[in-house]
Amino acid sequence: MAFRLLSMIAAALLAFAAHAQPQPIRIGAFLAVTGPAAFLGDPEQKTLELYVGKLNAAGGLLGRKLELVSYDSAGDAEKARTFAKRLIEQDKVDVIVGGSTTGETMAVVPLAEAAGIPFISLAGAVVIIEPVKKWVFKTPHTDRMACEKVFVDMKARGATRIALISGAGGFDKSMRAECLKVAGKYGIEIAADESYGAADTDMTAQLTKIRGTPGIQAVLNAGFGQGPAIVTRNYKQLGIALPLYQSHGVASKEYVKLSGEAAEGVRLPAAALLVADVLPDNDPQKKVVTGYKREYEARYKSEISTFGGHAYDGLMLAVEAMRRANSTQHEAVRAALESIKGYVGTGGVVNLSPTDHMGLDLSAFRMLEVRKGDWTLVK
Amino acid sequence: MSAQFLQYLFAGLTIGAIYALVALGFAIIYNASQVINFAQGEFVMAGGMATVWLANAGWPLPVAIGAAVALAALLGLALEKFAVEPARGAPVVTLIIITIGASILLRGLAMLVWDKNVHALPAFSGDAPIRIGGATVLPQSLWVLGATLVIVVLLAAFFNRTLLGKALLATSHNRLAAQLCGISVRRVLLVAFGLSAALGAVAGILVAPITFTTWDVGVMLGLKGFAAAILGGMGSGAGAVLGGLVLGIAEAMGAGYVSSAYKDVIAFLVILGVLMFLPGGLLGARASERV
Numbered sequence: 001m002a003f004r005l006l007s008m009i010a011a012a013l014l015a016f017a018a019h020a021q022p023q024p025i026r027i028g029a030f031l032a033v034t035g036p037a038a039f040l041g042d043p044e045q046k047t048l049e050l051y052v053g054k055l056n057a058a059g060g061l062l063g064r065k066l067e068l069v070s071y072d073s074a075g076d077a078e079k080a081r082t083f084a085k086r087l088i089e090q091d092k093v094d095v096i097v098g099g100s101t102t103g104e105t106m107a108v109v110p111l112a113e114a115a116g117i118p119f120i121s122l123a124g125a126v127v128i129i130e131p132v133k134k135w136v137f138k139t140p141h142t143d144r145m146a147c148e149k150v151f152v153d154m155k156a157r158g159a160t161r162i163a164l165i166s167g168a169g170g171f172d173k174s175m176r177a178e179c180l181k182v183a184g185k186y187g188i189e190i191a192a193d194e195s196y197g198a199a200d201t202d203m204t205a206q207l208t209k210i211r212g213t214p215g216i217q218a219v220l221n222a223g224f225g226q227g228p229a230i231v232t233r234n235y236k237q238l239g240i241a242l243p244l245y246q247s248h249g250v251a252s253k254e255y256v257k258l259s260g261e262a263a264e265g266v267r268l269p270a271a272a273l274l275v276a277d278v279l280p281d282n283d284p285q286k287k288v289v290t291g292y293k294r295e296y297e298a299r300y301k302s303e304i305s306t307f308g309g310h311a312y313d314g315l316m317l318a319v320e321a322m323r324r325a326n327s328t329q330h331e332a333v334r335a336a337l338e339s340i341k342g343y344v345g346t347g348g349v350v351n352l353s354p355t356d357h358m359g360l361d362l363s364a365f366r367m368l369e370v371r372k373g374d375w376t377l378v379k
Numbered sequence: 380m381s382a383q384f385l386q387y388l389f390a391g392l393t394i395g396a397i398y399a400l401v402a403l404g405f406a407i408i409y410n411a412s413q414v415i416n417f418a419q420g421e422f423v424m425a426g427g428m429a430t431v432w433l434a435n436a437g438w439p440l441p442v443a444i445g446a447a448v449a450l451a452a453l454l455g456l457a458l459e460k461f462a463v464e465p466a467r468g469a470p471v472v473t474l475i476i477i478t479i480g481a482s483i484l485l486r487g488l489a490m491l492v493w494d495k496n497v498h499a500l501p502a503f504s505g506d507a508p509i510r511i512g513g514a515t516v517l518p519q520s521l522w523v524l525g526a527t528l529v530i531v532v533l534l535a536a537f538f539n540r541t542l543l544g545k546a547l548l549a550t551s552h553n554r555l556a557a558q559l560c561g562i563s564v565r566r567v568l569l570v571a572f573g574l575s576a577a578l579g580a581v582a583g584i585l586v587a588p589i590t591f592t593t594w595d596v597g598v599m600l601g602l603k604g605f606a607a608a609i610l611g612g613m614g615s616g617a618g619a620v621l622g623g624l625v626l627g628i629a630e631a632m633g634a635g636y637v638s639s640a641y642k643d644v645i646a647f648l649v650i651l652g653v654l655m656f657l658p659g660g661l662l663g664a665r666a667s668e669r670v
Contacts, residue, residue: 201586205631205642239508260506
């Protein structure tokens with residue numbers, strides 16, 4: 001009897017203690033930390049760890065600590081779905097920031113919609129936010145914006161009849177489709193439309209065909225991975241003198257390294273983060289991107305990528321929304337997200353609204369040109 | 380028009396020569412053991428990756444290449460010694476599955492030992508394209524073609540002039556009879572694996588400056604090499620070379636004249652067509668069922 005009483009008191013005390021220590025705010029994540037999309041998930045995971053740690057060191061949020069609950073979905077949509085379910089039902093997270101690839105994101109969208117939990121995706125394709133889904137937001141630019149940015153630049157250089165060469169990957173195909181869709185709007189005619197396989201090692205045949213198409217004024221390569229580097233080298237080998245554009249998919253030093261001298265003069269749209277050092281001081285993003293770059297590189301001793309930046313933006317948007325809502329109640333956070341205007345992130349200046357769950361415009365992209373093996377800002 | 384044709388031809392010949400080298404590796408092991416070695420592509424990868432790695436560590440390129448080929452040969456020997464030989468009594472299908480397992484292991488090791496990035500090897504003699512009749516060729520393509528030619532000649536000499544080469548041939552014709560003649564079939568197998576691993580590595584090194592190299596570059600090259608070997612006639616050396624070149628040229632012409640989207644379709648249609656009418660492959664043994 002005495003024992004039972006004692007244990008009841010102990011239990012009550014424990015419950016009280018647990019109550020006195022406020023529950024942490026739980027940030028759920030599922031990222032492709034390993035597998036073929038590891039180059040996306042790895043910097044995303046590192047970024048989330050880094051900044052959740054920093055936020056906690058600065059006193060947390062709403063008087064509570066943050067806790068990161070992260071799973072490795074290995075780029076697999078099926079796993080992503082399982083982990084998202086676990087995040088929602090078992091871990092009871094307050095917000096989900098994750099989904100390195102479009103496939104993973106789209107597999108989780110129905111779960112987030114049904115459970116009514118704010119979900120900020122880190123994947124690229126426009127289908128994530130179009131049509132607008134009540135609970136789903138995203139931070140990276142879309143491939144459509146990349147097409148538009150390139151087309152604007154082409155027009156400025158007087159090229160309206162162009163060739164498109166694209167790979168067979170998901171990113172490549174999606175971007176090709178978006179480019180074809182918006183070309184007309186910008187007065188661009190796509191006169192040649194070639195493709196190559198994911199593991200192809202020689203694109204001279206496709207490029208020779210493009211060279212043989214009359215009246216071509218510029219070439220755009222919608223591609224990802226090593227394919228674009230091979231295209232760039234073959235382009236140089238064939239001595240094609242037309243301007244060559246690449247996509248934001250290869251906006252990394254690796255592309256420049258692989259392509260070598262052949263990359264000279266190639267243009268591509270990319271996030272400000274990549275050129276943090278050469279941004280003018282009055283650029284609105286200068287402070288954010290140099291800050292993120294410094295923190296990340298000091299902690300992990302490896303070069304930043306735009307992908308880690310997407311995770312930074314996702315986390316910061318979630319934090320900002322909770323701060324504005326002054327709660328972690330799902331609907332309040334969601335509504336707060338939609339009200340965010342003028343948030344300066346690594347991906348651009350974000351103006352969210354009930355009809356725009358990405359909030360970026362073309363100014364988020366900078367047109368870069370490779371000169372002497374490094375990026376330079378065009379204009 | 381003819382300049383275009385020439386350009387497609389060069390592209391096809393270059394990649395075809397690489398397919399041929401990979402196919403030769405398949406043929407050698409198949410002859411010695413009836414096993415289709417699905418780790419062949421991983422030898423290609425190991426050659427390229429090891430060279431890049433050693434070259435980055437400051438080794439002169441020729442030394443790095445030699446060491447990488449030796450390393451791949453060692454891998455081949457190890458595969459035979461520690462995976463194939465212990466299972467020598469097992470059916471051929473089991474052995475083939477062992478090689479698939481080995482290929483997955485080797486890819487995993489490459490990711491751990493090296494990294495997951497794509498690497499480019501500097502071209503052996505510069506990147507300045509050479510103009511031939513309106514088409515352009517990279518000096519590296521000439522290296523690929525030249526080296527393939529030299530290797531084919533050397534292999535022919537090896538099989539026809541040396542005792543070891545003849546022992547290999549004898550084993551491929553009739554294993555039991557070879558054994559009864561005093562040929563150590565076990566040693567022959569070891570040599571076959573080492574040799575084909577070295578061949579694969581050479582192919583991997585030759586293409587690394589053109590196509591780059593990474594931990595999974597062997598998957599597609601291995602598959603294409605296998606297709607080339609089947610096309611030429613499994614087990615035939617000349618067939619492997621012919622199969623590789625036909626496959627490479629079919630791909631390039633298909634991409635150039637028909638549609639790049641159907642490039643692989645065209646290549647595999649050619650293979651299907653050939654196998655439909657010549658089940659043994661272009662130069663394979665005309666099937667004569669022994670009863």
